Amino acid sequence: MGRPPRCDEFGLKKGPWTREEDKKLKDYIGKHGQGNWQRLPKLAGLNRCGKSCRLRWTNYLRPDIKRGEFTDEEEKLILQLHAVLGNKWSAIATRLPGRTDNEIKNYWNTNMRKKLLQMGIDPVTHQPRTDLNLLATMPSLLTVANLGSLTSSLDNSLQLQADAAHLIKLQLVQNLVQLLTCSATPNLDLLRLFGPAAPRNHRLNDALASTRQLSSLVILQSLTPTASREGLQHLTNSLSVDGGEAVAPAPAPADDMSWENTVEDKSCGTDTSVFPTSNSAASLDSVSPENMSRSETTSLEGSISATFEDWDDLDNDFGWAEILDRIAMS
DNA sequence: AATTCAAGCAACCGCCTAGCT
DNA sequence: CAGCTAGGCGGTTGCTTGAAT
Structure with a gap:
């Protein structure tokens, strides 16, 4: 199958376009329309290949192009x-x-x-990531734990370091469980977390960080009852997307969710996911530490504890193969 | 002020496909 | 049906610009 000559053959110009070139191209298309791109450069008096002209027109010069920040x-x-x-x-x-x-x-x-x-979401699958990249956060978590040692006793510091390692493991397990208990369809819970009320660029980050942070805290509390709440909060904060700052509660749900209807909803069920359900931003609000009643907290902790109950006998070296087997069997 | 580094984006490359001969 | 061409697409490159040191 034949291929058109490359743009740099025959001494044709490459690289950024000048104003004069843009003007020539615009003028020509304005008068004659797009037509044949291979012949266009010669007819328009441009020392460019047709492909380059087409690209310049479609990506930059076309009159209907909207420029500026994405809404x-x-x-x-x-x-x-x-x-x-x-x-x-x-x-x-x-x-x-x-x-x-x-x-x-x-x-x-x-x-x-x-x-x-x-945020730990695979941009290809739109599902939580299950690779070991999360371990890259280990040094920063340990740093957090070490900083804590400046104001804490040695025992507390060691406890924080142990909790940090534990927390990373739990994060990975959470992702694994969620992946295995969700359908392979796009993560629409994630999409819902966008709502027009929240500031741009922070909406998704905040909502997901809140979910992750809260679930980490609750799970960690249920599994490491000896650690102080303050210490655990310190560690879970370090998992937030903006590098350790406490994140604001998720925004209120958007009224305009009409776009949801274009895709079939196959989001995760609430019975098997380790994450608190995030069917809407409102659900996040309702489970935030400030808003959650004691009974609700106990209930959530209970269900999570039950989820992990069978895992209590796992050894300290974190048997990955065994965990995967258990998840696969559940 | 000079240098380095990273992010953003315009442009290019190579492959694929539809349509024509 | 095979070969050729033009147009289109996605991935990648490399230049520009602004921030950080």
Whole structure:
């Protein structure tokens, strides 16, 4: 199968476009329309290959292109569409008027992908990650524990370090359990956590961090009753996406969730997930430490304890193979 | 003020496919 | 049906810019 000549063959210009080149291209297309891209450069008086002209026009010069920051709605839509379509940027772009596939792709790779990774969400599958990258947080957690030693007794410091290691393990197990108990469809709970009321760029981070932090704290409390609540809070804070600061409660649920209806909802059930259910941001509010009644806390702790009850005899070296076997059998 | 580093983004590359001959 | 071409797409590169040291 033949391939068109490369743009750098025949001495054609490459690299950034000048204003004069842009003007020539715009003027030509304004007069004659797009037509044949291979012939266009010659007719328009450009020393470029047709491919380069097409790219410049579709990604930059087209009059209907919307430039500037992505809106909350656009961000939400991209996340939703990517969960369904994957890296089909052109398909995604057709749903965002004025945005090009290239722009969306760049925005995904430089912003959204990074955010999801920071939150432990796999940007490809939109599911919690189960790899061992989380262990990369070990040094910072231990640092937190060591800092704690400045104001605590040696015993407390050692306890904090032990708890930090334990917490990391628990995080991995949580992710594993959630992955195994969720369907393979996109994580729509995650999508719901976007709501227009919250400040841009913090909405998803805060909501997920709150969920993660709270569940970590409750689980850790149930498994390490000897640790002080303050110490545990210190450690769970260090898991938040903004590097250890306490995160604000999740935003109120959005009234406008019409976009949800476009995708079948197959979110995780509440009976098997170790995470507190996050069917809406409101549910996060309701289980926040400030809002949770003692009975609710006890109930949640009880269910979590029950979840882990059978694991009490695991040895201190954290038998991964055994855990995976147990999860697979459950 | 100079240098280094990282993030963002425009542009390119190579592959694929539809349509034409 | 095979070969060719143009257009389209996704992945990647490398330049620019601003922040950090």
